[in-house]
Amino acid sequence: MSDNALYIDEMMDQYPAKPESLIVILQEIQNKYGFISGDAMRLASEHVHVPLTQAYAVATFYQSFRLDPVGEHEIKVCLGTACHLKGGQRLVEDLERRLHVESGGTTEDMRFTLNTVNCVGACALAPVVSVDNQYHPNATAKKMEKVLKSLTDPSLEEMEGTGNA
């Protein structure tokens, strides 16, 4: 058994082998690997006794599940109402241009995945961008340029004013 299958197997044992455990199991798999592979999906569906199609139906219904590998760094631009009013959409477009990738996609070199989220509930700091689960409040194109640079070259100083998401 591969390491992955072993981890998934042990993790799943903590949850009842019932359909109601499917979502949490998929969440655990995604937390560990960043996405849900076909094999992982099969293991999960067998454990909770639902057809594989049903497992896919669940995984594709909820926005937070992803079926493709993610990049090394995950950038999420908040598009809650407050962020929208303060230019969130412009930030998405700017990041799309800088990274040469569409929202929802991963750069060819697998370094960055760009996503939008509906609201992280930090509306006072709008617009907010989260990079690898660190919030960047009052984000601007210029600030994000610096953040991208610091990720490309980690020797650069860490950005000011960030905190754990």
Place this chain on the structure above:
Amino acid sequence: MHDHALAEQSDALRLRSLDDLNRLRKQILDKRDPDQPEIVVCHGTGCLANGSADVSAAIRSALDASGIEAKVVPGIKTTGCQGFCSHGPLVVIRPRGIFYQKVKPKDAKEIIEKTIVQGDVVKRLLYKNPTDGEKILHEQDIPFYKRQTRVVLHNIGKIDPTDISDTIASGGYQALAKALTTMTPEQVVQEIETSGLRGRGGAGFPTGRKWRSALTAIEKKGRPVYVVVNGDEGDPGAFMDRTIMEGDPHAVLEGLILGAYALGANQGYLYVRAEYPLAIKHLTIAMEQARAYGLLGDNILNSGFSFDARINRGAGAFVCGESTALFTSIEGNPGNPRPKYVRSVEEGLWGRPTVLNNVETWANIPLIVNKGGDWYAKIGVPHSTGTKVFSLVGKVNNVGLVEVPMGVPLSTIVEDIGGGVPGGAPFKAVQTGGPSGGCIPYELKDTPVDFDSLTKAGSMMGSGAMIVMDNRDCVVDVGRYFLRFLEEESCGKCMPCRLGLSRMREILDNFSEGKGSEKDIEDLLSLSKAIQDSALCALGSSAPNPVLTTLKYFKDEYLAHVTRQKCPAGVCKNLITYSIDPELCTGCTSCAKQCPVGCIEGEKKKPHAIDTGLCIRCGICMDTCKFNAVNVI
């Protein structure tokens, strides 16, 4: 640790009666010196994102380094969100109540040396009143807090949410102990009925009536029956539930246990959106502690009543805030709603009678049981009793969480507490109720904020998000935003919602491009009516509200897009042009450096200009310019 040692330890903590609880409370309070300074650092998501974890770490080490005598060593507490998010990180020194804002780690040493050791104030960290420029020393004197009535939020910002002794010291679980020892389940239901509490999740259904019909359903169907917390809070722009779960998780839990006692439920669920990791963490800790103290689990406070609960993480679907969709999601399915000809109190989770209430509703229950339904009914206005927590965001000076009695005028919230729009102009509109609500224009600023008055104005309470807009916000764009959001979030099961919302959004897309005609406005109205009348669930039937209210109050702005190809607010990309004011431009070149298409040219230290032919209207120049030299028409 061995199992028996663990069992012994948890046995030692276990409370067996109301007396036990009171004794423990007294012990905790006796140990405290009321004069001992307490440094409280806000650890709400907003402050954390602004670096408050670094601030509390710096304060801790400054305190250690100061070598203050053990007797006066102040405690540092990290609390949930204190609500004044736009001024974070917040630090309050109690008992004096000195309020510091926008604190940085480098301020820590000075705070310890000056305020804690010498009793002086660090003036530059005080809040400055924008109206008269006066610095304000105490938390309670700041207008943002002064005009509020903090009932549900009374603990938040004061207690450490990860320490149950703080909760117990402030009176937590008193209501539960009171109910279990002196009240019958029926009496609990009666108090809730007397209180007039209406569900804080949006629709405002009377909570007492919901519980009563659940009891009737249980009589018919028998048990099991479930109680569920709706912590999905999918409304973009709303974060009151997040704050309550993070800052006072025991209040939600106590409310849920009281509900379970009233209805005879032994199992509960907390459905919390996965985007709120801190809320999930704090609720998990709270549940573990409550179990150890015998306040959750088997034979609670030796009353013979047993109840336990667990957390389900949501997976990012707005529609799962809808009751029937939420239940199917807990069951492990795609969150498709079903028509509600049978109500959830009769057939909810696994087809059993289920009471689902929102986070804020549950957090109100202990207060009502403690102080009585009559006390609660006196707050607010008839038919909308109690207080409501709002998240005030957008173009407003004091962004944050606001709790006021129901029925206060909108202007009190936006202008008096929120401090109005930056720059001092009147607000253009306030969107209340999130994507399902509507826009209330400035002319209606005296509208009382309660369930029925908001509905009358074409909007709704919703979960309590208030998004303030100024004259730089375009109503067509806002309408498009909400429609696109709801279109993406629709489960797609029913046609009015799936196709109707897409068509409405297409029409607004055309408007934003200067296309379309007045006839399209009629189409929007008739589509709205059709969707309202025929959608399967509330996501669809309320979706047209933002468009309908903006059409009602801002029709001219829609017409400007259609007939004159103008976006008066300067938002819709295809209808605007950027230019640089040569008077204001200093030639700092920062816009030219940021421009992704290189359409800004000019000599250093001389006014620059935009080549409008090349410009892609991304707006970065305007965001970058520090001199307000970039204009948009």
